[in-house]
Amino acid sequence: MNSQEIAIKFDSVTKIYHKNLKALNLRLLFVNAGSDIKPILPIKSLDNISFEIFKGETVGIIGQNGSGKSTALKIIAGISSPTNGSVMIDGKITTMLELGSGxxxxxxxxxxxxxxxxxxxxxxxxxxxxxxxxxxxxxxxxxxxxxxxxxxxxxxxxxxxxxxxxxxPEILLIDEILAVGDIAFQEKCLCKFEEIKKSGKTTVVLVTHSLEQAKEHCSKIIWIQNSKLQGVGSPSDLVDEYDTYMHGKNSK
Amino acid sequence: MSQIVYRSPQTRFDLVKIYKEIWAYRSFLLNWTKRELEIRYKGSFLGIIWSFFNPLLSLIVYFFVFSRITNIQIPNYLVFLFSGMICWFFFVQVVTRATSLMSDSSSILKKVYFPQEILIISVIVSGAINFLISFGLVVLMMLITKAPFTLHIFWVPIILALQCLFLYSTSLLLTSLGALIKDLSPIIPTLISLMFFVTPIVYSVEAISKKYAWVLNSQPIANLISLYRDVIHLGVHPDWILLIYCFVFNIVWYLFCHWVFHRLRFIVYDLS
Structure with missing residues (x-):
């Protein structure tokens, strides 16, 4: 296993969505629609994010709902594209954003x-x-x-x-899919991941809310907070910090 | 074997790479097209046989309406009408599907990465299959009615290829515009029936006053029909100038539509 080879590299990636931007319709053409149209606001879903993922790593992306984790996965997958910056990917990708779509x-x-x-x-x-x-x-x-x-x-x-x-896959992208299915099947999936990990060839990127899973299975954690990169590091450091942060937030 | 991919805001125009990838997904194209064809008739008693019956029935209806009820003096009117009709049916089938293709398939477009052109190619392929079935029926009728028949009929696959390219390009444009402008899809049926009358399907170009002939001559579907008529109805070599014109026009049209499609691809994604 060569840990020096890069599988995924984010280079100052920014993704902007436009709030209130909707598909055009004829009303915009025929009616003076200025009155009730909400202003189009750019929303940064990812703000200047850079990180590297090496081949063979299992990386967990953590963060609150809406912090931009799924957007990052979709950009890696090629379903969405960055507004600024670039992403380099080396390897065949399989996305598991939702099971059974299609x-x-x-x-x-x-x-x-x-x-x-x-x-x-x-x-x-x-x-x-x-x-x-x-x-x-x-x-x-x-x-x-x-x-x-x-x-x-x-x-x-x-x-x-x-x-x-x-x-x-050489790169496997997983978005919280393990929440579906009964415990027995979840276990089975996790076993399969361990098997894949042991082969050392597959890079796994998983978005998760289960800190236990993150601690147990990941070799690296990427924490995205309010569209910004909060930290990259080992699970033992970051998971506890994240945990404290989340609890502190709730008790406020 | 490693292959490095970059994702950046710029649009790519690398045709070789795009079609290599589409080729790699050919199994999906096959399965998805089979699904398109099967879904339409799933559960009905006659099943896939409907795809034979439907064009046959509409051809018969049109024949009776236009040859028995109106008074059109064109020799072998049956063949004349059908050679235009099959081209038109193909066009209608593809265009009605194209505008709503993105919203119909958003569940997979948002979750799995694959070359999106495949959805369009699949619509074209299933349309072309229906075309070939109807064309078989036309040949059968030509044999029954003892209509004259020449070897120039073997031009049909080439003209069909031109039509497929035209419909593919047009669908690239319509799928992205249809997702961007929601009012496009409901107005398409009206535009199609309007177009039916400015296309020489039931009448011939010669029957039109010279003043308006340019409308027909500048219309891609009318051009295609005229090519089909040369080789099926008249049994002559297709008009060279028209053939070359169609070829050049379609290449340029394709490049334009391809550019629009790839320009709008991610905007459309963020909207839906």
Whole structure:
């Protein structure tokens, strides 16, 4: 494992959203709409953030709701783009921002494995060699040939995770998805992460609110506070500081 | 094997890279297109056979309305009408889907990264499949009615490729504009029916007074129909000048639409 190789590098990244900016409609053309239109305000979702993530690291991004954690993940994934600054990425990315997005309710679990798996960039040929493994991991053998609309939320998450994990990513992006599914399946997912981590080749970036998870699984913590970078460091230092900060805030 | 990617605010115009990536996602294109085709008929009794019946039924309706009820003097009117109709059906099918494509697929666009052009290509491919089915029906009818038939009919795939390129570019433009301007999608059906009358589908360009002929000649769909008619209805070599004009026009049009699409891509994302 070469810890010197950079997997992800944020170089003074700023992301600006515009509050009250909506899709245009004809009213703007025909009516003198100045009166009831709210001013368009730029909101900085990420403010001049720079950090580096090395290959093989498991990095937890922590911070309050709305602090910009998910925005950072989406920029890494290429779903959104930075307003300023640049991001360098070295490696094949798999995003798990939401499990089972792209599933179609009228199709069976098995059909959705192919639909969803190919959405992650896997070929049909590769998927047909992995389909049994995916079904076994999801523990959905009895329901796999039924339409996905009959599945519970937990079952969808299980199937979604089992598919996405097959991509053999070099960089894995995870956004609080472990909150879905029952404890047993959560454990299973975490075991799978440990397995991936041991291989040492995959870089994992995970957004989490569970400080226990962050402490136990991450080798580095990135703390984003009000769109700004509050700190980068080892879990033992930062997690407790964050914990104290959050509690101090609540008792005010 | 490592490949370094940069994400920055600038728009990229690297066509090779974009289409390499699309090629890497070809399994998704295949699965998504199958889904497009299946969803439409899922649960209905005739299933996928509807995609044969539907164009056939509409062709028959149009034939009776325009050949039996009105009095149009064009030899082999059946073939004349159908060669224009199939081109038009393809256009309508794609354009009606394109404007709402972004909002229909926002659930995956916001959660997974993949080349978004695939959604559009999939609409084009399923439209082209329907076109080929209808074209098969036209050939069948030409055989039944003993309409004259020449080898120039083998130009059809080339003209179809031109039409696919035109529709692909137009969809790139309409998907991004449709997401940006919410009033575009409801007005499209009206614009389409307006366009139906300024397109020589049921009448011929010659029937139009010279004063207005320029409207038809400058209209891309009318040009395509005229090419289809040359090779299917008249059975002659397609007009070279028109063919070259269409080719050049479509390349320029594509580059423009591609640029708009990639300019607006992230703005559209932040809006939805």
């Amino acid at each position: 599933f179609h309710g009228d199709f069976t679990g098995r059909e959705n494995i192919f639909l969803n798996g190919s959405l992650f960039g896997m070929s049909n040929y590769y998927l047909s060699s992995k389909v049994d493994e995916i079904i076994a991991f999801s523990e959905l053998e009895s329901k796999i040939d039924e339409p996905v609309r009959t599945y519970s939320a937990g079952m969808i998450a299980r199937l979604g995770f089992s598919i996405a994990i097959q991509t053999q």
